Amino acid sequence: MRIGELAERFDLAPHVLRHWEAMGLLTPAARVNGRRRYTRDHVVRVLTIIRAKAGGMSLEQIREVLDATGRAERRALLQAQHAELERKLQEIAASKRLIEHLMECGAEDFTQCPDYRRMVESATALHDEPGDTCVI
Amino acid sequence: MRIGELAERFDLAPHVLRHWEAMGLLTPAARVNGRRRYTRDHVVRVLTIIRAKAGGMSLEQIREVLDATGRAERRALLQAQHAELERKLQEIAASKRLIEHLMECGAEDFTQCPDYRRMVESATALHDEPGDTCVI
């Protein structure tokens, strides 16, 4: 399988696969006259990379997981990533609820809506000292 | 309220607020001897920006929503953003399920696990033509 075929299969540009290779994520099975050749296993690997990216991992993080030797090491990395995903889920759910309210509320200047202020406050970690004089 | 105080309140660097201003997201209420002055309303605005960023919006998108005049225009923007958040939720949930399986599975080379291959396939939009000879 040549680079063009593999790239087209996932609607990627070939240089993306070369980039991933340069980043240490995807080493071709062989070279034929200098051209890269890939196998079925590489298809799974590319799928894995795409899925991991969709979950918000950086190429560096993906490389760590793919390179991890042994179950223990990989488990630790995955644990961290799992927690991170859970955090993101909460974060996005909060933003979503906020938007739902904004659409219902319909006040001309939504920053003046007391409901909105309450939601924003509760959804954001405040670094206020307790007893601060400026009450938002 | 000076820029340093507002920034510290959210654990931001002052130059971040200046950057947001340069991007058209946050205009100070006034200037005193050239120094920016902010009000309580700006606190809400900063919170809004932070929350929107946490939801994955770009500064440009945030500016559009904040600048939107009229309920209709804002509603349209929010609708789009709401759909986008829903998509992200699904995406992240899929990645999370994948990771959960990886942690349970524990095969030495997880890319060989048939369960894994099935999950990755189902979780990724494939651009294969039906009847393609290479069956992953």
Added chain:
DNA sequence: CTGCAAGTTAATGTCAACATGAGGTCAAGC
């Protein structure tokens, strides 16, 4: 044999969202 599409490396450009640094201003405290 001649083209041409697809591959190669290497260098450089892009984009967003800041970060950093230079050089200057301003009010307060000693």
Added chain:
DNA sequence: GCTTGACCTCATGTTGACATTAACTTGCAG
């Protein structure tokens, strides 16, 4: 009057994940 610290503008640097371009080689059709 002099220092200190927070502020100012303007310019340039950084990061991650590519995108683009240049200049070259190779595989295959006609």
